[in-house]
Amino acid sequence: AALVGQQSAPLNFFASAGSCEMDFGKDGRADGWSMSREGIAPEHIILSLDTAIRFAGTASQRVRLQRSSGSSGRFTIYEAVDFSAYHKPDVGEPILVRLAIRAEGFQNARYRVYVSTGQRQVNLISETSQDTGGWQQLSAIVPVETSANNEPRFSVAVEIRANEGAASGTLWIDEAQA
Numbered sequence: 001a002a003l004v005g006q007q008s009a010p011l012n013f014f015a016s017a018g019s020c021e022m023d024f025g026k027d028g029r030a031d032g033w034s035m036s037r038e039g040i041a042p043e044h045i046i047l048s049l050d051t052a053i054r055f056a057g058t059a060s061q062r063v064r065l066q067r068s069s070g071s072s073g074r075f076t077i078y079e080a081v082d083f084s085a086y087h088k089p090d091v092g093e094p095i096l097v098r099l100a101i102r103a104e105g106f107q108n109a110r111y112r113v114y115v116s117t118g119q120r121q122v123n124l125i126s127e128t129s130q131d132t133g134g135w136q137q138l139s140a141i142v143p144v145e146t147s148a149n150n151e152p153r154f155s156v157a158v159e160i161r162a163n164e165g166a167a168s169g170t171l172w173i174d175e176a177q178a
Contacts, residue, residue, distance in 0.1 A: 011087055012178060013089065013095070013154075014177055014178045015177075018032075018175060018178075019057045019174070020060050020173060020174050021049075027047065028047030029047045030049060033079050034079070035047075035075065036075075037076070038073050038075075039073020040070065044162075045063065045075050046062075047077075060173060061077070063158070063160065063171045064169075065109055065160050065162060065167055065170070066168050067166060068166050069166060073161075074159055074160060077158050078157035080155035081095075083152050083153075091144050091145065093143065094142065095143070095144060095178050096141050097124070097141075097178050099173065099176045099177075100173070101135070101138060102134060102171065102172040103169065103171050103172075104131050104169070104170050105131070106130075107129075107167060108166060109160060109163065110161050111127070111158065111159065111161070114157055114159070115140065115157075116154070117143065118145025118147055119147055119148055124140055127161065156176055
């Protein structure tokens with residue numbers, strides 16, 4: 001007699017950063033997350049790990065936009081799959097993406113959450129300025145696709161767009177999973 005067994009466990013490609021628990025760099029940004037900005041001055045975005053408001057674990061990533069004037073622009077914080085790692089998804093493989101988000105007090109600014117895969121973006125939440133009324137867990141199944149350079153690309157991103165003038169709003173991000 002032969003016994004055959006199959007064992008599998010889910011692999012979270014954002015496991016090292018998705019829980020937003022550590023900030024060894026002391027820059028307010030959870031380790032493993034990256035950011036970009038265009039037209040928004042660095043002093044107008046305040047990043048911190050928030051231990052009081054969190055979805056799970058001990059902290060969440062807080063992103064606060066606060067300014068009295070300025071030009072229109074955007075700020076993006078994102079976590080990407082490392083395709084140079086030993087365990088990585090294949091092109092075409094569908095990935096379940098989850099992210100907990102909370103938004104409050106957006107004035108003259110909007111936010112959205114999306115997945116970048118290959119050359120396209122898939123909205124998990126379309127651009128809005130609405131309060132979430134507490135934590136909202138977003139999820140979607142999105143396949144890994146290739147970029148214009150024929151390289152696999154997959155990330156989850158939270159973007160804040162500020163209009164010209166005074167703008168404010170606060171987002172909390174937690175438990176990103178892929």
